[in-house]
Amino acid sequence: MKPAPFELVRPRSLDEALEALASSPDAKVLAGGQSLVPLLSMRLASPALLVDINGIGPLAYVRSDDDGVRVGALARHTDVLGDDEAARVQPLLRKALRLVAHATIRNRGTTVGSVVHADASAEMPAVLALTEGHVTAASVDGRRRIPAGELFVGPMESSLRPDEVAVEAFFPALPAGAGTAVEEVARRHGDYALCGVAAVVRPGEGARVSYFSVCDVPVAVDVSEQLAGGPTDAAVADAAELALTRLDPPADIHASADYRRHLVRVLTARALRSAWDEAHEEGR
Amino acid sequence: MTTRMLGEKVQRVEDDRLLRGQGRYVDDLAQGALEVAVLRSPHAHARIVEIDVDPVLDVDGVVAVWTYDDLTGPMAEPLPLLIPHPALTHGRTQHALAKDEVNHVGEAIAFVVAEDRYVAEDAVSRIRVTYEPLPAVVGVEAARSAEHLVHEDVPGNVAARLEQATGDADAAIAAAPHRLSLDLEVERSASTPLEGRGTVARWDPDAGRLTVWSSTQTSTGVRAAVATKLGLDLGQVDVITPDVGGGFGVKIVHPWPEEVLVPMAAMALGRPVKFTEDRREHFVSSAHERGQLQHVDVGFDDEGRLLGMSVQLWHDHGAYIPYGLIVPIITSTQALGPYKPEAYKVVFESLYTNTVIVTPYRGAGRPQGVFLMERTMDAIAAYLGRDRAEVRAANFIQPDEFPYDQRMTFQDGRPLVYDSGDYPQLLDKLKALVGWDDFESVRQEARREGRRVGIGLACYVEGTGVGPYEGAHINVETTGKVKVAIGLTSQGQGHRTAFAQIVADELGVPFEDVEVTSGDTRRMGYAVGTFASRAAVMSGSAVALAARQVKAKALRIAADALEAAEEDLEIVDGHVQVRGAPASRLALGTVAVLSNPLRYAFDEASKLATQFTVGNPDKPPVEEDDEPGLEGRDFYSPERSTFAAGMHAVVVETDPDTAEVKILRYAVVHDCGTLVNPMIVEGQIHGGVAQGVGGALYERMAYDESGQLLNASFMDFLMPYVTEVPERIEVDHLETPSPLNPLGIKGAGEAGVIPSAALFASAIEDAEGIPIRRMPISPSELYDLRRKAAENAGSVENAGSVESARSEPVETKESR
Incomplete structure (x- = not known):
């Protein structure tokens, strides 16, 4: 479990990093390395060039305002998790990040890295999809904004180009009067979930849920219609059935597809009720 | 007066160093040594048509590469079948490097030595092997069907069939008032120590000596194997175990291919060579355990007493069987636990499959034996509508029945005779500890809150401290420091602490003055190894005996010096003194000086020991039948094993919706005879x-039908985190000393894991009202069981509801 040979550059500025990426067709960005380094060690990935952006200090930020939370490429999960202002502006961040792996991994892993790694079993891509946020990508050609709906194109595949660095993820602020929830069942604490659901409910206005580990890419579903009359048994069941038409829960060594479908129903109900209740408590 | 150390919760002397990261493991040694990578089979079963290593030779930094064709002499022979048995009629072992055929994914094919591991792995990826894939035999059912064979010359894939019986079980079952049959299954797991396998070797051409450091549970075993394989005299080979990062059984297997290939390469290349196994390799090229199918037929009376019990086992031992039949023999015999069926018959078949070999993993077949017996007890209780604890109690061997002969032959070839114990008292303690008799109110309370809880219990007896022997050497230096050497190895148990406690007591020296070395063949050449919960029993006893020798000699020498009678002397705090008269005391270091008459003085202390000052001028300086030095060396060799016992109870909550299992309480009562250090014993528990929680609820080896291990990483092999194990384990001890050894010790190392599968099955079954016949169990599987139970009950809709799920276990019932 030792990586194949690769070149390593450690740029001191974003421009240097972008030039390095532009110089090689087979380059990879190294930030927290929590996914990339194991892939390298198992020789499942063997890029010719690694561009280590950890020296680019200005990318390590978490900024919140009324619009939402901006997370820089070098902000560690821990930084985002611990940021009270971010938790106030978009509570889903803290609720989801608590479930991301373990403290030691969160201390190193980056939230932006997790998003663009585009693992549909991970919490943060599902949060970006649910909140309809976006990622800002930079290359030597300039910057572009990739909406969540266009970012996740396949299993572990994002629309980020090989010469681009995802410099920022933007999570829109939670609208007033809304409640949120993240529910998941994982085999062990901190594992990738067998099924996960994130929900935003704004009573009387709308409701959305997004899913992880039961689909190839993060799937967000508008269940406003189903929730119009509140989270009754029938309403949450209908919401789950609607979601299931868009999901494809896999069978693997940890769980059957049947069980995951069952969890979609159970966790959709839990998440919608919990978000609904929170919205009402906030409203008081 | 020196405080008695035996039985005290003495802080482990190992921990300060280990917790500060100052441990020295194999991979920390010989920095700059050449490093090894191994080409391993990607196929579960294939013929090797051709191996082309030419592309490797161009890789910068590659020093050498070996395949089977390069091996000569004993190295070209199969690795040893370590533990032969008359019933093992078709034993097959692997070659150090695959010859013509591979029989599991991960089997070693080529051995590359390079300047570092990175280069070695680059080189391995360039070796071209042409395979002719063969059908893979995966799982017990495939092995039994024998549609395909693992080894062409082993019919039916059966390595061994062994039957043991006491009484006429079939007749007893047929005549019994009640009968049940159960089909059971336990899946594979593995030891998965933090540190994998590893070996470093250095050949000294000037001295003609080979030094091997290996992460092993038996340095003497490795030494003998290396010497044999490389054609060296035993006296030319030293094997040292540095710090070992856990073993749990897997490191008792020896020699591993790499364990002989590394020394071979070091000799051939004249440079130190190192192999450090990585995690992926550990999953596919070390060893697993536990996989068995079981069938039980049992006949019993109205009280649940076992009148006749007949057990069939199909044991999956993987591609080869180097460790013989130890695991299925232990399952067969230790299934009896604390019980005394009137007639018992057990037959097992040990079967080849195209998977990683199976060798003892902590518990070593007992978890499966306890599973089958305790599942049977619960099934009987459910059938009779009796309390599960009561049914067990009805079958207990009573305290006045020891020694109790189970009339079977144990893993060491000796009669299965229990030495001592008090099972009724253990059960009483457990019931009190966990509140067994009050649990119905807990259940009702939970039910009112919409929660579903269950309680389980499981009992076991563990034969510990198997022979043949262990030894100890103790040397008192002239400084008064006491140096203890045991040949048995340590992999984190706290031997240095526990054995120092024994020596401090036996010899009357301060604990701090005792230093214990283990697993170094230079210090103790005769030893067996660390397995079967035997270290405290075997080495502990040997240490006590050796210390008594030292004490006797010290008293004899001091009696002379102090002009007192030996029987009037005692050793207190490292000094020999006339009992009750500490003024005239003599330091043990001084006694050591007196014990060794010198011709040459090299410091102030040794001036006192020259031939002009020591001894009686009318006698030889060293008397006949005596020897210089204040030393003692002794061996302990018991006639048979000593039997520890324990009982566990667990309270679980099962989520009615997600089928997740949460542990609410975990209670243990444990009897390992005399406790040397209760803190270490509790740590072991x-x-x-x-x-055990891992084995019951999380871990399994997920092989697909082609023999690929799908979860060969800690991402997918679910070893529990601290968040998954009980926050608190309630422990109570009982001490029924063993009459078989000087201190009354029984083993404790494996105990904690033994009842887990049975225990959680019992508790989950109690919570759910669904028979649990297969472990481990995941939430997904529990969900499936609920659905099937609900379908059987004819109400699919209510699968999730608390009330409907509590139904009677479905059994093959027969009554007359």
Whole structure:
């Protein structure tokens, strides 16, 4: 479990990093390395060039305002998790990040890295999809904004180009009067979930849920219609059935597809009720 | 007066160093040594048509590469079948490097030595092997069907069939008032120590000596194997175990291919060579355990007493069988636990499959035996509508029945005779500890809150401290420091602490003055190894005996010096003194000086020991039948094993919706005879329980039908985190000393893990009202069981509801 040979550059500025990426067709960005380094060690990935952006200090930020939370490429999960202002502006961040792996991994892993790694079993891509946020990508050609709906194109595949660095993820602020929830069942604490659901409910206005580990890419579903009359048994069941038409829960060594479908129903109900209740408590 | 150390919760002397990261493991040694990578089979079963290593030779930094064709002499022979048995009629072992055929994914094919591991792995990826894939035999059912064979010359894939019986079980079952049959299954797991396998070797051409450091549970075993394979005299080979990062059984297997290939390469290349196994390699090229199918037929009376019990086992031992039949023999015999069926018959078949070999993993077949017996007890209780504890109690061997002969032959070839114990008292303690008799109110209370809880219990007896022997050498230096050497190895148990406690007591020296070395063949050449919960029993006893020798000699020498009678002397705090008259005391260091008459003085202390000052001028300086030095060396060799016992109870909550299992309480009562250090024993129990939780609820080896291991990483092999194991383990001890050894010790190392599968099955079954016949169990599987139970009950809709799920276990019932 030792990586194949690769070149390593450690740029001191974003421009240097972008030039390095532009110089090689087979380059990879190294930030927290929590996914990339194991892939390298198992020789499942063997890029010719690694561009280590950890020296680019200005990318390590978490900024919140009324619009939402901006997370820089070098902000560690821990930084985002611990940021009270971010938790106030978009509570889903803290609720989801608590479930991301373990403290030691969160201390190193980056939230932006997790998003663009585009693992549909991970919490943060599902949060970006649910909140309809976006990622800002930079290359030597300039910057572009990739909406969540266009970012996740396949299993572990994002629309980020090989010469681009995802410099920022933007999570829109939670609208007033809304409640949120993240529910998941994982085999062990901190594992990738067998099924996960994130929900935003704004009573009387709308409701959305997004899913992880039961689909190839993060799937967000508008269940406003189903929730119009509140989270009754029938309403949450209908919401789950609607979601299931868009999901494809896999069978693997940890769980059957049947069980995951069952969890979609159970966790959709839990998440919608919990978000609904929170919205009402906030409203008081 | 020196405080008695035996039985005290003495802080482990190992921990300061280990917790500060100052441990020295194999991979920390010989920095700059050449490093090894191994080409391993990607196929579960294939013929090797051709191996082309030419592309490797161009890789910069590659020093050498070996395949089977390069091996000569004993190295070209199969690795040893370590433990032969008359019933093992078709034993097959692997070659150090595959010859013509591979029989599991991960089997070693080529051995590359390079300047570092990175280069070695680059080189391995360039070796071209042409395979002719063969059908893979995966799982017990495939092995039994024998549609395909693992080894062409082993019919039916059966390595061994062994039957043991006492009484006429079939007749007893047929005549019994009640009968049940159960089909059971336990899946594979593995030891998965933090540190994998590893070996470093250095050949000294000037001295003609080979030094091997290996992460092993038996340095003497490795030494003998290396000497044999490389054609060296035993006296030319030293094997040293540095710090070992856990073993749990897997490191008792020896020699591993790499364990002989590394020394071979070091000799051939004249440079130190190192192999450090990585995690992926550990999953596919070390060893697993536990996989068995079981069938039980049992006949019993109205009280649940076992009148006749007949057990069939199909044991999956993987591609080869180097460790013989130890695991299925232990399952067969230790299934009896604390019970005394009137007639018992057990027959097992040990079967080849195209998977990683199976060798003892902590518990070593007992978890499966306890599973089958305790599942049977619960099934009987459910059938009779009796309390599960009561049915067990009805079958207990009573305290006045020891020694109790189970009339079977144990893993060491000796009669299965229990030495001592008090099972009724253990059960009483457990019931009190966990509140067994009050649990119905807990259940009702939970039910009112919409929660579903269950309680389980499981009992076991563990034969510990198997022979043949262990030894100890103790040397008192002239400084008064006491140096203890045991040949048995340590992999984190706290031997240095526990054995120092024994020596401090036996010899009357301060604990701090005792230093214990283990697993170094230079210090103790005769030893067996660390397995079967035997270290405290075997080495502990040997240490006590050796210390008594030292004490006797010290008293004899001091009696002369102090002009007192030996019987009037005692050793207190490292000094020999006339009992009750500490003024005239003599330091043990001084006694050591007196014990060794010198011709040459090299410091102030030794001036006192020259031939002009020591001894009686009318006698030889060293008397006949005596020898210089204040030393003692002794061996302990018991006639048979000593039997520890324990009982666990667990309270679980099962989520009615998600089928997740949460542990609410975990209670242990444990009897390992005399406790040397209760803190170490409890640590062993805690670790065992954690490992047991893993085996019961999380871990399995997920092979697909082509023999690929799908979860060969800690991402997918679910070893429990601290968040998954009980926050608190309630422990109570009982001490029924063993009459078989000087201190009354029984083993404790494996105990914690033994009852887990049975225990959690019992508790989950109690919570759910669904028979649990297969472990481990995941939430997904429990969900499936609920659905099937609901379908059987004819109400699919209510699968999730608390009330409907509590139904009677479905059994093959027969009554007359």
